Amino acid sequence: MTVDPNAATQSWPSPEPNHRRPHPARYLVPVLVAAAVAVALGVYGRVHQPTGTAFDLAGFSSTRAVKSWLASTAFFFALVQLVSALMMYGRLPGPRWAPAVHRWSGRIAFLVAVPVAVHCLYALGYQTYETRVLWHSILGCFFFGVFSAKMLLLRSERLPGWLLPIVGGLVFAVLTLVWLTSAFWFFRTFGVTT
């Protein structure tokens, strides 16, 4: 990986507290970083010669089973994300520690998804030979872009109230589609195996 997705954040513009309206860079930087991350992943997956194999975990029959379970774990925590977010926005009754649940379930989901993505990009690459595979490739790259944008937006203050739920919902929706086109497909095709 030659492109550092975090590089752009080093030139983060300093906030101007006397402005009432957020500086356009507030939106522009996350959007540009998101685009850079998604494109960089896609280009890497396309350019890098897929190896076909990579790390394997003991106790699983195949790497694809490992990935399917890791992805399902990520998807489970994504569901926790959805519920805890509804709690934070008062749409569901929830405990006071709902924000902490939201933060940590998100971190776990993201960190669990990273090895899956690394394996996809390293061993399989960006493929287009089938509709399912094409969408999985596109959305997989897109997911990490949107996720980066969401993380960067969290650092901004005085954003419009609807922005984070929209972006968060987008992250959740994309992850769901990525899961449906991979792990769900795998379990349906090959059975729920370990």
Added chain:
Amino acid sequence: MKRPGPLLTLLAGLLLGLFMLTLNATTGTKTASSSYQEKSPSPAPTKTTASPSPSPSASPSPSQSPSKISDASYAGRTDDDSSSVAVSVRDGRAIAYFCDGHSKESWLKGRVNPDGSMRLTGGHGAVLNGTLQDNSRIRGAVDLDGGHYAFTARRAVKGSGLYRATATVRGAKVDGGWIVLADGRQVGIVDRDGKPSAAPRIDPETGAVTVDGQQLTASPVVP
């Protein structure tokens, strides 16, 4: 004022990704040969053909009737005569090898459905879709590296079929695959540390082959 948490999360993910990538780049090829040698649930290959009695294999799906699909190997050429394809079927599972004898090759594996259809997948996004017809031939196509190769593979007779040899020769990991056709023609590719090249001929009787001066034995491949 500014929350560092989200940035740390991104950074942690990036570091984890780079770490896994390094791990893959250094040790990734290790599992290449072992991943095809999954243990078979059946203790012995069943030689029954269309036998009505249920096969003793512990198939995960009870609706499947593996007795309809007999254990056999199939080998043939692609329609454009550029490459060979061999499929080895056992206990409702299949492993296939696509090889042009020069540089293009792929190992694919997957399940054989009770109706004889199969969809095998391999590295680099390779896919084999095929149908076993009358337990005598497999008609299908391999999609590999953007190419579409229709093929017909006939049931292999003695000496023909799919062979593989893996070894370490002078520090290099050697992985060879051969397809021997019924008329004695054979194609093979030897990978030396992942670099493919045309393979020397094997003796179909014994599987003996000399790679880089070292005597190896290629064995028939079973899923």
